[in-house]
Amino acid sequence: MAKIKSLDELMKIRANVQNKVDLREKGENIDSLIQVHVAMATCGIAAGAREIMDFIIQDSHKEGIDNVVVTQTGCMGYCYAEPTIQVTLPGKDPVVFGEVTQEKAKKIIEKYMKNGELVDGIIPVTHKTVE
Amino acid sequence: MANEKMHVLVCGGTGCLSAEGEEIITNLKSQIAEAGLDTEVAVLKTGCFGFCEKGPIVKILPDNTFYVRVTPEDTEEIVKEHLIKGRKVERLLYVDPDKNEAISDSKKMDFYKKQMRIALRNCGFIDPANIDEYIARDGYMALGKAVTDMTPDTVIQEVKDSGLRGRGGGGFPTGLKWQFAKSYDADQKYVICNADEGDPGAFMDRSILEGDPHSVIEAMAICGYAIGATIGRVYIRAEYPLAIKRLQYAIDEARNYGLLGEDILGSGFEFDIELTLGAGAFVCGEETALIHSMEGKRGEPTTKPPFPAESGYWGKPTNVNNVETFANIPVILLKGADWFSSIGTEKSTGTKVFALAGKINNVGLIEVPMGTTLREVIYDIGGGIKDGKKFKAVQTGGPSGGCLTEKDLDTPIDFDNLIAKGSMMGSGGMIVVDEESCMPAMAKFYLEFTEEESCGKCTPCRIGTKRLSELLELVCNGKAEMRHLDELKRLSRVIKDTSLCGLGQTAPNPILSTMEAFWDEYIAHVKDKTCPAGECSNLIKYVINDNCIGCTVCAKVCPVECIEGERKQMHLIDQDECIKCGACYEKCKFEAIDKK
Ligand SMILES: Cc1cc2nc3c(=O)[nH]c(=O)nc-3n(C[C@H](O)[C@H](O)[C@H](O)COP(=O)(O)O)c2cc1C
Numbered sequence: 001m002a003k004i005k006s007l008d009e010l011m012k013i014r015a016n017v018q019n020k021v022d023l024r025e026k027g028e029n030i031d032s033l034i035q036v037h038v039a040m041a042t043c044g045i046a047a048g049a050r051e052i053m054d055f056i057i058q059d060s061h062k063e064g065i066d067n068v069v070v071t072q073t074g075c076m077g078y079c080y081a082e083p084t085i086q087v088t089l090p091g092k093d094p095v096v097f098g099e100v101t102q103e104k105a106k107k108i109i110e111k112y113m114k115n116g117e118l119v120d121g122i123i124p125v126t127h128k129t130v131e
Numbered sequence: 132m133a134n135e136k137m138h139v140l141v142c143g144g145t146g147c148l149s150a151e152g153e154e155i156i157t158n159l160k161s162q163i164a165e166a167g168l169d170t171e172v173a174v175l176k177t178g179c180f181g182f183c184e185k186g187p188i189v190k191i192l193p194d195n196t197f198y199v200r201v202t203p204e205d206t207e208e209i210v211k212e213h214l215i216k217g218r219k220v221e222r223l224l225y226v227d228p229d230k231n232e233a234i235s236d237s238k239k240m241d242f243y244k245k246q247m248r249i250a251l252r253n254c255g256f257i258d259p260a261n262i263d264e265y266i267a268r269d270g271y272m273a274l275g276k277a278v279t280d281m282t283p284d285t286v287i288q289e290v291k292d293s294g295l296r297g298r299g300g301g302g303f304p305t306g307l308k309w310q311f312a313k314s315y316d317a318d319q320k321y322v323i324c325n326a327d328e329g330d331p332g333a334f335m336d337r338s339i340l341e342g343d344p345h346s347v348i349e350a351m352a353i354c355g356y357a358i359g360a361t362i363g364r365v366y367i368r369a370e371y372p373l374a375i376k377r378l379q380y381a382i383d384e385a386r387n388y389g390l391l392g393e394d395i396l397g398s399g400f401e402f403d404i405e406l407t408l409g410a411g412a413f414v415c416g417e418e419t420a421l422i423h424s425m426e427g428k429r430g431e432p433t434t435k436p437p438f439p440a441e442s443g444y445w446g447k448p449t450n451v452n453n454v455e456t457f458a459n460i461p462v463i464l465l466k467g468a469d470w471f472s473s474i475g476t477e478k479s480t481g482t483k484v485f486a487l488a489g490k491i492n493n494v495g496l497i498e499v500p501m502g503t504t505l506r507e508v509i510y511d512i513g514g515g516i517k518d519g520k521k522f523k524a525v526q527t528g529g530p531s532g533g534c535l536t537e538k539d540l541d542t543p544i545d546f547d548n549l550i551a552k553g554s555m556m557g558s559g560g561m562i563v564v565d566e567e568s569c570m571p572a573m574a575k576f577y578l579e580f581t582e583e584e585s586c587g588k589c590t591p592c593r594i595g596t597k598r599l600s601e602l603l604e605l606v607c608n609g610k611a612e613m614r615h616l617d618e619l620k621r622l623s624r625v626i627k628d629t630s631l632c633g634l635g636q637t638a639p640n641p642i643l644s645t646m647e648a649f650w651d652e653y654i655a656h657v658k659d660k661t662c663p664a665g666e667c668s669n670l671i672k673y674v675i676n677d678n679c680i681g682c683t684v685c686a687k688v689c690p691v692e693c694i695e696g697e698r699k700q701m702h703l704i705d706q707d708e709c710i711k712c713g714a715c716y717e718k719c720k721f722e723a724i725d726k727k
Contacts, residue, residue, distance in 0.1 A: 003387075003388060003389030004388050004390065004396060005389065005396065005397045006396055007272075007278075007279045009396075010271060010275050013263070013266055014266050014267060014269070014272070017263040017264070017266055017267040018267050019267075020261075020263060020264050021256075021257060021264055021267040021268060022267075023135060023137070023138055023192060024138055024140075024192045024193065024256060026193045027192035027193035027194065027195050028238075028256075030193060030194075030236075030238075031238075038217075039217070040215075040216055041217070041218070042216070053136070057136070070136065071136075071194040071217070072136075072216075072217030073217045073218075074212075074216055074217045074219070075216075075218070
């Protein structure tokens with residue numbers, strides 16, 4: 001390990017290692033972040049939920065939206081519309097989108113997550129989760 | 132790293148590890164690898180989460196799922212269900228005892244809601260064996276700021292302004308102590324961290340050292356810079372092997388990064404730390420005894436003054452602070468004295484870590500703002516008394532402290548309030564007792580402890596504590612007379628006034644405070660020869676009453692075979708033979724045995 005020779009160098013190292021704890025810090029402040037839940041039961045995975053999850057993580061980062069935390073959840077019960085994702089803006093009710101393709105995910109990120117504008121494909125919420 | 136979507140944190144504190152934590156980690160890692168998720172899910176061994184009652188604990192982030200009482204057999208389900216399919220394993224979630232509902236997010240649990248974590252900020256959050264994680268949490272930034280942008284005087288001023296007071300028991304203002312140490316000129320000065328932690332039931336300092344060792348290392352270096360010391364020593368009890376290991380590892384990591392050693396961060400400031408292992412004597416937590424022990428002498432105190440700030444380790448100016456005191460320092464420098472002093476009460480700023488123990492539902496480690504009431508700690512965070520029993524008292528300050536009762540429950544906890552109520556903050560042990568605990572017996576427990584731990588140097592403490600525990604023995608055996616109670620009081624005062632160090636000066640406190648609050652109970656032992664709480668075995672009797680149907684269960688469980696009686700006939704206990712173990716009382720289904 002090279003020695004750190006100044007406060008500036010220490011700050012550079014901090015910037016490099018920030019991602020180690022980023023995910024956890026997001027968890028701590030989850031209520032003030034945009035939460036995206038990707039339904040990841042067998043039906044969701046078969047329909048490509050895993051790829052959608054990766055896409056959302058990368059694309060939202062590219063779009064400069066840092067206050068988003070993406071987690072997976074179990075089957076939300078909308079098997080007819082997989083992949084489904086649930087997006088919760090801070091302080092708002094969760095909104096579920098069905099049949100999410102990459103294009104649609106992009107729209108959701110650009111319109112809903114960035115500006116709060118609704119996009120097509122919203123499914124009425126019927127499920128409940130343990131808090 | 133960038134690909135990681137989930138972090139699985141497993142408590143690596145002494146408590147959880149002794150309950151198969153290590154196996155849980157191994158299982159998780161191999162099962163995650165088998166599932167091909169090892170690039171997406173990281174498993175980390177962290178420090179204590181505090182909720183020891185429910186350990187081993189596994190926490191999944193970012194969704195904050197908090198699994199309790201996890202066994203190595205549970206890991207497969209966690210991996211298959213939660214990590215692969217995103218379904219929470221409901222049977223492992225914490226169930227709120229009041230509402231009988233499962234709670235998944237730890238932030239919504241009563242145990243955590245009223246807590247505020249400053250000293251424990253990284254415990255249960257980072258991997259203590261990875262300096263990068265500490266740095267990612269602004270670690271060593273405070274040291275960097277101090278040595279690059281601040282003078283020793285401005286560092287001391289900031290600590291003074293924060294109002295921080297020592298967390299080792301005395302509550303002495305930390306900034307002032309640093310100023311004293313700085314004010315003496317010497318060719319060598321020392322910074323000592325007191326990690327002796329000898330209070331029965333206390334494990335605050337151990338948890339900080341196990342869960343966030345760098346916070347203490349960083350703070351010691353800051354202190355060295357402020358007072359002009361280049362050498363730091365941690366006096367840590369040898370009974371804390373895991374804390375020692377993690378601390379030593381962290382010191383090595385810090386050295387490799389040049390955060391300890393010569394010319395730290397290019398500032399020219401030099402500082403390094405070594406460990407000294409203590410053999411676990413309570414008196415060695417007293418700072419002068421600690422210093423003598425470090426010098427290879429007998430661990431005995433000497434009179435103050437001179438204080439260590441003037442003449443300490445090898446006669447040089449030395450600053451001694453407690454582990455938790457140090458853990459607060461980096462945050463104070465980064466967030467500022469104003470921020471820190473806005474938390475807590477006017478004269479006790481910041482937070483305090485407590486080890487909750489005894490007859491309380493949520494045994495564990497907590498950190499609350501000063502000024503939180505005992506009621507909030509015991510009922511909201513601690514979840515109330517075990518088995519629906521009644522609260523009787525809480526002992527704060529360990530063997531040096533006193534008991535607080537029902538009438539004190541709404542007292543905001545701070546240094547001065549607890550002293551005004553006849554107890555003290557101490558280092559943060561909090562032992563809750565219920566209606567079935569006998570107060571003279573509790574006083575006896577503490578006095579036996581201080582008698583054992585007295586170093587023997589001064590007579591009042593050496594002989595006095597022995598006499599006190601003998602007197603309490605008489606009380607608990609029903610052999611005491613009223614004059615013995617007078618003697619207890621008189622002797623207590625003498626010992627308080629004449630002992631050499633804090634150990635003896637405070638040793639009688641458990642007696643005086645229980646006498647004050649539970650005088651009736653002492654009288655019952657002396658005059659009526661009874662123990663109202665039913666704990667003193669020489670004063671209780673088990674007697675079979677008319678409810679007995681002769682089921683013979685009691686006779687079968689009696690280990691000394693002193694219960695006689697024909698089947699379907701009332702049984703009888705031979706009082707001379709009975710050892711009062713209570714086994715029959717617990718087994719009887721017909722409420723046919725009275726405890727008197
Ligand atoms: C009998 C006795 C035991 C003590 N044990 C401890 C201990 O285990 N840990 C500790 O930090 N301070 C202990 N102290 C207090 C120390 O003497 C000293 O005041 C403290 O380490 C100073 O640090 P602080 O100002 O940060 O609290 C003890 C004092 C006495 C009289």
